[in-house]
Each structure stands twice: as structure tokens, then as C-alpha cells.
Amino acid sequence: MTESSAAAVTNSGGTTADPRRWAALAVIAAAQLLVVLDASVVNIALPSAQQALGMSDVAKQWVVTGYSLAFGGLLLLGGRMADLHGRKRMFIGGLVGFAVASAVGGLAENTATLLTARAAQGAFAAFLAPAGLALLVTTFTDPGERGRAFGIFGAAVGTGGVVGMVLGGVLTDLGSWRWCLLINVPVVAVIVIAALKLLGESKISGPVRYDLPGTLTATFGVGSLIYGISLAVESGWDSPWTISFIALGIVLLIAFVLIEKRSKAPMMPLRIVRDRVRGTGYAVVFLIGGALYAFYLFLTYYLQVVQDYSPLRTGLAFVPIGVGIFIGSMVAGRLLGKMSAKGVVLTGLGAGVLGIGWLGLLQPDTGFWTVVMPAQLIVGLGIGAALTTVMKLTLDGVDHNDAGVASALTNAMREIGGAVGISALNVVAISVTAASGVIDDSSLTDGYAVAFVVSAAVLAVAALLTAFAAKSAEQV
Incomplete structure (x- = not known):
């Protein structure tokens, strides 16, 4: 399925493997990091961009929403086109388009240009992301190696949002909001050069039918x-x-x-979701996305609105969860060869429930080092391990002809889950705050705290699904 001019090696499963597969993984992970990072890197830069371009509050929101809408809406199409026309081709094409859109957005002189560029970024990311994940699946055929590969990939996915917030703060403070977009151009150039040399092509054999x-x-x-x-x-x-x-x-x-x-x-063969383990995995990805996106949102509000953190300090405050996700993802990749995937997921979700639930005790004067930092670290370790493992489960056993669309569905479930989580829990937080009759630091914190408790409950539901909806303890 995957072509390579390099000499092949034999893996533990007895099949040939590309000796450049680990270098190829670095390229795939770097591209995925860029996609996730760019969804958050502009958040901290938005106030500066709004002032520079004279954007309304509604238009400002569309800088974020436009990216997410195009990305989520086109994911399944992007995944299927990767299967039909070649994953490497769509991966590189998506990267090039993403860089062009980034350059247009970074040089934008008016609101319409910036919004169009952000939507184009999301659209090209929708073709890039599933192609990259499908390449990982078709490149790593050995179960043990695939577990470690997903650990590295999961670390890129999980830490991208945090890296984006930190990078956005640094670039905006030291340079301009424009660099949050323009920096993608040289980064993409390096990734494309490496991809041309290291990635092998794979696609569906037979006629192309839409x-x-x-x-x-x-x-x-x-x-x-x-x-x-x-x-x-x-x-x-x-x-x-x-x-x-x-x-x-x-x-x-x-x-x-x-x-x-x-x-x-x-476009999406239903056999992909009929498998009980895989279907459960997609549901768990949806729930994790909802809890994690809401966690980022409400902790950002708490730090900036209640504790008066600057944008840069807020970005740096999220480093603990980024470190936790990185370690949790890497550890999960190693544990998958030694314990059941079900055990890894349940342990990770349990840690996530504990960490997010701990933030239900927040007060306006809660210390960062005594509560917020350790809670973030626990959440990161747990979610990193659980999400990495579940992503692997949703793609294990998928026919190579369906790898692109199956990968797209994984991304889509996380994106839709995040949108639902933010919207639903925002209603919860606002309702709790409004019930006090006074809008102050105390009532705002109460709203955020209840939202964290509900987020923890969402992860608990994901744990119940993992425990009771799997075929067997060995499979999930």
C-alpha cells in the first residue's frame, strides 16, 4: 500500500516496514501540531488584531469560528479525497494551501480579508489533518510500533492548543499579531520539503468514484x-x-x-462505525473534546477576568497541562504493549475526572501553584493517555481503503464535541453566575467552578462508556 524507494526492514509482525517511518512520523506530527496550534494561536492576539483592523465584536468571533466551521465541515470530504487521490498528495496540497492562506491573513489590511483567510486555513487543514493521520495508520503496521507512534502523535495533538496560546502571547507581545499567521509560512516550507523526501504515497486501488x-x-x-x-x-x-x-x-x-x-x-462506509469498540471510541473522543475545550475556555476566563493575568502570563499558565499531555501521551504509547487499552483509557479518564473536579473548589483567591498548577498537570497526564489510546482504537483494524475517512471522523468528533462542550457549559456557568444577582469575582468564580464539575461529570460518562460498551476488556 505504501511505496518507498528505501530498503525495507521487517517488523515483528513479519511484514515489511519503511526504515524512514520514524522520520516520516516526525513530519506528520509536526503538521498536526501546526493545525491544532493555529486553532488557538490567534486567540490571545485577537484584541490587537481587532484594534488594528477596526473589527466589530461579531467579526472578531468569526476569526475563530470561521476556522472551526470550515475545518469541521470539510473533514469527511478531506478524508475521503485522501483515500481516493492519495494521502501524501492531499497532505502536501493541504500544507501548501494552509501556508498561502496564512500569508494572506497575516498581510490582511481589512476584516474581510482576514476572515476569508481564516476560513481558507480551516478548509485546507480539513484536507491536511485526516491525510496525515491516515499516513500514520498505513505506515505503522506493527501493533507495538503503532502504539508508540500514536503516543508521539497524541502528544502533538494534545499540546498544540497550549503551544498556540503561549506562542500567541509571545509573538503578540514581542512583535505583532500578524506574526501569529505569518510564522506558518517558513514552518510549512520545512515540513513540505521533508514530506516530499520521507513520505510514501498510499490510496485506494481501483476506479475513483464520488x-x-x-x-x-x-x-x-x-x-x-x-x-x-x-x-x-x-x-x-x-x-x-x-x-x-x-x-x-x-x-x-x-x-x-x-x-x-x-x-x-x-463517502463514509458505515462499517467504520458499526464496530462496537470503534463506535464507542468515537463517542469517547466526542466527550473528551467537550470537556477539554471547555476546560481551556473557563480556566482562561478565570485567570484573565478574575485573577487579572496578562495574555502572555495566561498562555504561560497553561504550560503544566501541556507538559502533562505530552508525558501522558508518551507513557500511553509505551503502556499499550504491557496492559490493556481499556485499562489505559480508564486510568486516564479517572485522572481527568480528579483533576478537573479539583477545580470545582476554585475561589477568587485560589493559588496557582497550590491548586491550579497541580490540577492542570493531573488533567494533562490523564487526558493525554486516554485520548491517545482512544484515537488508536478508532483506527485499529480499519481497512486501508477507509483510513482517510476514519481519521477524518476522529477529528470531526473531537471538533463537534468541543463546540458542544463550550456552548453547553457556557450556559451552565452564566446561569450559576446570574443566579447570585451580582456580577463580581465571587459569582463569576462560582460559575466557572460549577462548569468544571460538570466537565468532570462528562469525563465520568466517557469512563462508563469505556467500561461497559466495549466488546471485552482486552479490546478496550
Whole structure:
């Protein structure tokens, strides 16, 4: 499936393996880090960009939402195109497009140009991300090596958001908000050069056939769902527009499933999600995304609004969870050869529940080093281990012809879960704060604390799914 001009070596499974696979993994992980990083790197730079371009508050929100909407809406299409036309080709094409969009955004002189560039970044990321993950799956065929490879990949995914916040603060403070986008250009150039030399091509054998009805319903269904959820943050869950877009998204996704049942060349073969272990894994990824994205949001609010942290100090304050995720992901990659995946996931989710639940005790004067830092470290260790393992489970055993779309579904579930988590828990935090009748540091902290407790409960539900919905203790 994967072509390489280098001499092959034999892995423990008795099949040939590309001797450059670990270097190729570094390229894939670096690209994934860039995709995740860029979703958060502009957050801290937004106030400066808003002032420089004269953006309204609504337009400012679309700098973030536009990226997420394009990324989430086009993921399944990007994954299927990688399967059909070649994962390496889509990976490199996505990188080049991402760099061009970054350059346009970094040089933008008005709001419309910046918003268009951010949406283009998300669109190209939707073709890049599933292609990279599919290349990992097709490159590492040995179970032991694949576990370690997913550990490294999971570290890149998990730490990307934290690196983005720190980098955004540094670049904005020392230079300009524009560098949060322009820095992608030289980084992508290095990754593309390495990818051309190190990655082998893989794709579906046989004729290329498109499922146009499935493509349209999946793309617009996921896009409408994410957009509707994002509207809930501003307009509330009872807003007619929120309800309409969410309902439309659900209807389109139901139509998508019905179309895929009958299609001779389905965009997403339903066999991918019918497997009980894999289906459970996608649900757990959704729940982890919801809890983790909300965790980042409310801790940022607490540090900046209640404790008056500067943007740069806020970014640096998230280093502990980044370190925890990195260590947890790497340890999980090693543990998968020594204990069951189910044990790794449950241990990781248990640590996540403990760490996020601990922040339910927050007070306006809670110390960073005594509570916030150790809680972050525990959350990072747990989520790093659990998410890395679950991502591997969602792709283990997938037919190589379906690797791209299966990878895209993993990314889509995390993205949709994050959108739902932020919107739903934002309602919880606002309701608790409003119930006090006074908006001050104490009532705001109470709202954030309850949101953390609910986030911990979401992870507990993920743990229950892991424990009871798997085929056997050996498989999950």
C-alpha cells in the first residue's frame, strides 16, 4: 500500500516496514501540531488584531469560528479525497494551501480579508489533518510500533492548543499579531520539503468514484451543526436561529446515514462505525473534546477576568497541562504493549475526572501553584493517555481503503464535541453566575467552578462508556 524507494526492514509482525517511518512520523506530527496550534494561536492576539483592523465584536468571533466551521465541515470530504487521490498528495496540497492562506491573513489590511483567510486555513487543514493521520495508520503496521507512534502523535495533538496560546502571547507581545499567521509560512516550507523526501504515497486501488449526495449532506450537515452550536454561545440555546441550524444539521446527517446505506461507493462506509469498540471510541473522543475545550475556555476566563493575568502570563499558565499531555501521551504509547487499552483509557479518564473536579473548589483567591498548577498537570497526564489510546482504537483494524475517512471522523468528533462542550457549559456557568444577582469575582468564580464539575461529570460518562460498551476488556 505504501511505496518507498528505501530498503525495507521487517517488523515483528513479519511484514515489511519503511526504515524512514520514524522520520516520516516526525513530519506528520509536526503538521498536526501546526493545525491544532493555529486553532488557538490567534486567540490571545485577537484584541490587537481587532484594534488594528477596526473589527466589530461579531467579526472578531468569526476569526475563530470561521476556522472551526470550515475545518469541521470539510473533514469527511478531506478524508475521503485522501483515500481516493492519495494521502501524501492531499497532505502536501493541504500544507501548501494552509501556508498561502496564512500569508494572506497575516498581510490582511481589512476584516474581510482576514476572515476569508481564516476560513481558507480551516478548509485546507480539513484536507491536511485526516491525510496525515491516515499516513500514520498505513505506515505503522506493527501493533507495538503503532502504539508508540500514536503516543508521539497524541502528544502533538494534545499540546498544540497550549503551544498556540503561549506562542500567541509571545509573538503578540514581542512583535505583532500578524506574526501569529505569518510564522506558518517558513514552518510549512520545512515540513513540505521533508514530506516530499520521507513520505510514501498510499490510496485506494481501483476506479475513483464520488458519492456526491453523501458528500453534500455530510459537509453541510456537520457545518450547520457546528454553526448552530456556535450561535448558542452568543444567542442562547432557545434562539430560533440556533435551533434552526442545529435541527438542519441533524436532519442532513440523518439523510447522510440513509444515503450511505444505499450508496454503491459511500463517502463514509458505515462499517467504520458499526464496530462496537470503534463506535464507542468515537463517542469517547466526542466527550473528551467537550470537556477539554471547555476546560481551556473557563480556566482562561478565570485567570484573565478574575485573577487579572496578562495574555502572555495566561498562555504561560497553561504550560503544566501541556507538559502533562505530552508525558501522558508518551507513557500511553509505551503502556499499550504491557496492559490493556481499556485499562489505559480508564486510568486516564479517572485522572481527568480528579483533576478537573479539583477545580470545582476554585475561589477568587485560589493559588496557582497550590491548586491550579497541580490540577492542570493531573488533567494533562490523564487526558493525554486516554485520548491517545482512544484515537488508536478508532483506527485499529480499519481497512486501508477507509483510513482517510476514519481519521477524518476522529477529528470531526473531537471538533463537534468541543463546540458542544463550550456552548453547553457556557450556559451552565452564566446561569450559576446570574443566579447570585451580582456580577463580581465571587459569582463569576462560582460559575466557572460549577462548569468544571460538570466537565468532570462528562469525563465520568466517557469512563462508563469505556467500561461497559466495549466488546471485552482486552479490546478496550
